[in-house]
Amino acid sequence: MNQLTQRQYQALKTKKKILKSALELFSKNGFNNVTIDEIAKNSGTSKGAFYVHFDSKYGVFLEKFKEIDQFYEEFTKSLPSNISFNEKILRLFEGQMIYLQESLGKDLMRTVYMSGLIENEHNFFVNMERTLYKIIEGYIQEGIEQNELSSNLQIRRTSLLISRCMRGTLYDWLLFGEDYDLVQESDQFIRIFLNGLKK
Amino acid sequence: MNQLTQRQYQALKTKKKILKSALELFSKNGFNNVTIDEIAKNSGTSKGAFYVHFDSKYGVFLEKFKEIDQFYEEFTKSLPSNISFNEKILRLFEGQMIYLQESLGKDLMRTVYMSGLIENEHNFFVNMERTLYKIIEGYIQEGIEQNELSSNLQIRRTSLLISRCMRGTLYDWLLFGEDYDLVQESDQFIRIFLNGLKK
DNA sequence: GAATTTCACAGACTACGGTCACTGACTATA
DNA sequence: TATAGTCAGTGACCGTAGTCTGTGAAATTC
Known part of the structure; x- marks a missing residue:
């Protein structure tokens, strides 16, 4: 079964949004000057969502x-x-x-x-x-x-x-x-x- | 001038108390399971005192x-x-x-x-x-x-x-x-x- | 030795990483 | 298609590192 369900597709989209946001902020402000709250806010999602998809800030890598x-x-x-x-x-x-x-x-x-x-x-x-x-x-x-x-x-x-x-x-x-x-x-x-x- | 003033002597005593406390707790509970609040409390001093004498938990090293x-x-x-x-x-x-x-x-x-x-x-x-x-x-x-x-x-x-x-x-x-x-x-x-x- | 300055220290406060109980939309099943 | 179960997502909450302002006793200055 390789077809994504709507839910999985949505999740993937969220993950990508967070990732994009995070990398943007990292390159703009430097890794250490970016908080997870910022990433969440900037990506239009939430802290909880971040932790669903990543273990930590490092995990983004x-x-x-x-x-x-x-x-x-x-x-x-x-x-x-x-x-x-x-x-x-x-x-x-x-x-x-x-x-x-x-x-x-x-x-x-x-x-x-x-x-x-x-x-x-x-x-x-x-x-x-x-x-x-x-x-x-x-x-x-x-x-x-x-x-x-x-x-x-x-x-x-x-x-x-x-x-x-x-x-x-x-x-x-x-x-x-x-x-x-x-x-x-x-x-x-x-x-x-x-x-x-x-x- | 090598003689310590009373104040400096007191400060040194405090530092030693904190250090002793910290090392005790580290060896008892492991470095990562010791908080600075604990160290402060256990040493009978305060967080403020800790940061006067050390930069961080690492600083104790x-x-x-x-x-x-x-x-x-x-x-x-x-x-x-x-x-x-x-x-x-x-x-x-x-x-x-x-x-x-x-x-x-x-x-x-x-x-x-x-x-x-x-x-x-x-x-x-x-x-x-x-x-x-x-x-x-x-x-x-x-x-x-x-x-x-x-x-x-x-x-x-x-x-x-x-x-x-x-x-x-x-x-x-x-x-x-x-x-x-x-x-x-x-x-x-x-x-x-x-x-x-x-x- | 009175007045002024310094500084060790206290502990309330802030910032941030990470958790958790909850929600509601989606999915599976009958 | 009604019902039960799942799970992505939410955001309030918690623990802890580190900051900041206030305090009083010691040191210094006059």
């Missing part, structure tokens, strides 16, 4: 973040397949950092990293990374096949560690601000890590 | 965290000086992770990493790391002198990168919870990084 998956998808497609494992990872890191910095912005990323820390906040952060893991795991697999990586590397584990490099780099970006060049920091860090990975 | 510095200090003292650079870093990581896990606990660490993300929250997090940097920088310096590390390593930068390994590992601990063995994860990660560091 669950939606926004489908964009990230889209980024990953396009990225992998655009990547030539004849480059080495190291090159793939380096480009992935660079591409991601530029994307996060330019398209999503620091404020938004701050809220993402914030929400990751909130207990029982339904951890979309962890889920969000799924696509990322898949991609990295794929690269590792290929790297092993091409004999660029030791074959007794645990793929799942290794991809986790590599993604941890991202998180560490991004957390520091949020922590130190100002004269922190995200792309450069990321590049330096992952280069060392990759170097340490090869036998 | 500024005090608590002198303990961390103490940990670092004792740790470095206890470390034999005839071991290699790698060994020192590995032990530092292991010691720290055990300490943070056992003595401070996850809840508390979560609030630390949280507060690091809050803008203009007076970034004691960054400051807190100062002692840590000093220690790592010292190790690197020694490592270079002993010819264990390349001499064109930038000390300041490298210590930052090493400390980033800690943050990445700890952030993931808070993120993934449950079957995340902090000590083991930390060890595995830093080993790879150290391996990548040597020329």
